Amino acid sequence: MNTLFNPENTKTILLRLDNLTETSEAKWGKMNVGQMLKHCQGPLNIALGNQVLVTKLNFFQKTLLSFYKPVLYNNKPWKRNLPTAKEFKITTPQLFLEEKENLKLLIETFSKKTVVKTWPNHPLFGYFTPEQWGQMQYKHLDHHLSQFNV
Structure with missing residues (x-):
């Protein structure tokens, strides 16, 4: 299974990032390429402890998310247009090159x-093993790079 803890998988993700341009267009979704790059930093920042989300879930929400949790790190691609936490919805313009470099640095930091x-x-799904964190981060990045056809 692909994971950001595998150097070859990380290298592949970084090479795909290099294929993005400021004019890359999404095949689905509402974000442009700069917004996507900023969005992808959120989960990495959560894992690295650089960002904290304070989320209060009721019993029903926790139960529902527990059924969805394995989809985050299994070997099946994520579906298009999945919901995202409001903190990770990027609607403002972003500087493409700056966000691309920021994301690369976070990927390199996480992968080491x-x-x-x-x-x-x-904050939503609770405990993940280290392996699940690596798989989930890979899948999230793969999902959005596929969104932009790289």
């Missing part, structure tokens, strides 16, 4: 944390 055994709980 192969010996970390304790990661922060996800």
Whole structure:
């Protein structure tokens, strides 16, 4: 299974990022390429402890999300137009080159944390193993790079 903790998988993601241009157009969704680059930084920042989301879920929401959780890190691609946390909805203009470099740095930082055994709980889904964090981050990036046809 692909994971950002595999150097070859990380290299592939970074090469795909290099194929994006300021004029890359989405095959689906509302974000432009700069907004997507900014959006993709959110989950990495959560995992790295750089960002905290305070989310209060009721019992029904927690139960519903528990059924969805395995989809985040299994080997099936994510579906198009999935809902996202409001904190990760990017609607303002973004500087393409700046956001591209910021995302690359976060990917490189995350991918080097192969010996970390304790990661922060996800604000919506709770505990993930280190392997699940790596798989989930890969899938999220793969999803959005596919969105922009790279």
